[in-house]
Amino acid sequence: xxxxxxxxxxxxxxxxxxxxxxxxxxCTTAYGVxxxxxxxxxxxxxxxxxEGVDAAGxxxxxxxxxxxxxxxxxxxxxx
Numbered sequence: 001x002x003x004x005x006x007x008x009x010x011x012x013x014x015x016x017x018x019x020x021x022x023x024x025x026x027c028t029t030a031y032g033v034x035x036x037x038x039x040x041x042x043x044x045x046x047x048x049x050x051e052g053v054d055a056a057g058x059x060x061x062x063x064x065x066x067x068x069x070x071x072x073x074x075x076x077x078x079x
Contacts, residue, residue: 007078008048008055014068022066030058
């Protein structure tokens with residue numbers, strides 16, 4: 001069984017440094033995550049790269065612990 005490398009984008013409003021720190025903590029502790037970065041192109045997004053990451057699970061966790069408006073945008077094969 002081969003696990004493909006994923007690029008996951010989750011839209012999540014960033015209000016302050018504390019929110020950003022919580023988001024980083026949640027994303028980096030998820031299984032299979034290799035890197036986490038933030039993008040601010042129009043909407044605030046967190047970009048997660050890894051193998052076998054549960055994108056829906058991470059999104060639900062972000063909704064529960066940081067911001068109820070977190071929205072999964074894309075899950076794609078990472079190049």
